[in-house]
Amino acid sequence: AIVGVLGPGEANLYLAFLLVNWISFARITRGEVLVLRELEYVQAARSFGSTDSRIIAAHILPNAVTPSIVYAMADVVLTILAVTSLSFLGLGIQ
Structure with a gap:
């Protein structure tokens, strides 16, 4: 429906897929982050005095992105x- 409103073309096709598909990736990543923040190694890093940004960059994001990559390969x-x-x-593309 979005491509029908925007019209045919490559840019409109990309925009339509972006508007529809980002929700699934956000939900998968959010769920993983909620699980990972309760794990022992994150709590250990917090008890050693690591900042929240350091914990997110070093521990949570590398582990939370993997399920999104797997979902992306299936979504292709x-x-x-x-x-x-x-x-x-x-x-579609003309």
Whole structure:
């Protein structure tokens, strides 16, 4: 529907997929961060006096990104299917 409103074209296709697909990645990353912040190594880093930004950069983000990468690899197939479907309808890349 978003591509139909914006019109055909590569930029509009990217924008539509970005607007729709970011929610799944945000939910996966948020869930992982909620789990990781309670683990023992994060609590140990906090007890050693590490700052929150250091804990996030060194411990949480590297471990929270992995499930999003796995989901992205599985999502590639659905994205290819959606692009070909929109191209069939005349709304894809011209």
